[in-house]
Amino acid sequence: MELDKAIKNRHSVRKFKDKKPSWKTIIECMDSIRYAPMAGNNFTLKLILVDDSKKINTIAKACQQSFVSKAKYVVVICSDPSRPKNLYEQRGEIYVRQQAGAAIQNLLHKLEESNLSTCCVGHFVEDQIKRELKIPNKIQVEAVFPIGYEYGEPKRKTKIDMDRILYFNTYKNKKMKNPKKLNV
16 A cells, blocks of 8 residues: 555544454554654654453553454553653653654554554553553553454545645745746
């Protein structure tokens, strides 16, 4: 699948078929995370692939979103902010979140390319997930991804028009100045 097609086709899925995906395919998709940009080339992310249905149910309760429990696999992405915070102080916390976002986007596109579906879940009770998966306190849970095959037809949402979000040179400037013509 072409990148442009994966970007435009990607959407959040909350209904999954009973068919279980290959864990090897999921790990291949997770491998794309390693190629995301990292501040100072310090890789801060840790990945947990969960297939235990009891653990998945606990994660679904922590997310307060029952559809998570219907997935055959859940990927939990965590980060260790200690090194970036040591290197960049307060800005290190921002860098950790930025690189997690970049890595998550890689995962989402790779899952789409592999015909797998997910929904990025950012609402959860972090302590419950940490307790269930034995994640140390200093580690941050960034997001939860239930993974499976989409059930039913995709519901497409309209995307925001570029002219509503694009500015030139300064905030709120909606027009690009024409380049000056040179008399040569």
